[in-house]
Amino acid sequence: MDQLLSELESRDGVVVAFSGGVDSSVVASLADETLDGDSLAVTVRSEVFSDSEIDYAVDVAGEIGIEHEVVELELLDIPEFRENPVERCYICKKEIMGCLFDIASERGFESVVDGTTASDFQKDRPGARALEEFGVFSPLAEQGLDKDQVRIIASELGLPNSDRPSMSCLATRIPYGSEISIERLNRIEEAEVFLKEIGFEQVRVRDHDGIARIEFSRENRDLDVEVMDEVDSRLKEIGFDYVTLDMAGYSSGSMDKLVR
Structure with a gap:
């Protein structure tokens, strides 16, 4: 922990890529603690991010006490992203990080930092290439901290999301090569909100x-x-033609397995 704090303290101001998830919340909390106001958490609002997740990020930033901004980014206006290639995450990260570095430059801050952990490098992540190209600093990964260790730190810091399930953008629910549309994103979001409301976290x-x-x-x-019966009926009302249950259960990055 001391080395992690030292790494952040050595930065001349940071913009934190802030999703409201546990990893970015730990980074935001430590940056706020060590940099005495020279830190800013930035959350990107886009069509591919659930409104409830944006609202949650606002709440968490408020509890941390860090200065926070929500910026708009229209990813569906980018044809290459909308076509949903295998490199979709790279295209997305490139746009987001470009936006964050512009904000850092405007504020006179040295670095953009994020919540990437050592666990994230155990799988193929096209978005990681964009982080490397921009020179994003990932202090958790630099210290070799995996997701379980980060959750322990979050609990020690008293963060409200230390045991909250991880989230990802809504575009990850659509198979590569199948076009991303606002209609598809909306029905996915509405379906997941309904399922969480009836108890599926x-x-x-x-x-x-x-x-x-x-x-x-x-x-x-x-x-x-x-x-x-309730799930089948509601999801068909939302706009799905058929409703199925994956026998294997939840699997992070299950769409990626289809292209390997």
């Missing part, structure tokens, strides 16, 4: 051209008939 709704493939956490796969 860790859930993804993958949109296979109108077929909803639902991934629950493994312990939540034993559904009774009434729940299955």
Whole structure:
């Protein structure tokens, strides 16, 4: 922890790429603690991010006490991103980091930092290339901290999201090569909000051209008939033609496995 604080303290002001998730919250909290006002958390609002997640990020930043801004970025205006290639995450990160570095330059801050952990480098992450190209500083990964260790730090810091499930952008629910549209993003978001409201905390709704493939956490796969009927009915109201349950349960990055 001391080395982590020292690394942040050595920076002449930082902009934190802030999603409201546990990893970026730890970085934001430590930056706010060590840099005496020379830190700014920035959350990007875009069509691919759930409104509830943006609202949650605002709340968490308020609890941390760090200065916070929400900036708008229209990713669907970028044809290359909308086409949803395998390099989609690289295109997205490149746009977001460009925006954050512009803000850092305007504020006279030295660095843009993020919540990438050592665990994130255990899998293929096209977005990591954009971080490297821009020179984003990832203090958690630099210290070799994995996601479990970061959650422990978050708990020690008293952060409200230390045990909250990880989230990802809504575009990850759409298979590569299948165009991203606002209609698809909206129905995915609405479906996931509904499923969380009825008690499923860790859930993804993958949109296979109108077929909803639902991934629950493994312990939540034993559904009774009434729940299955309710889920089927509601998701069809939202706009899906068919509703299915993935037998394997929730798996982070399950769409990536289809292209390997």
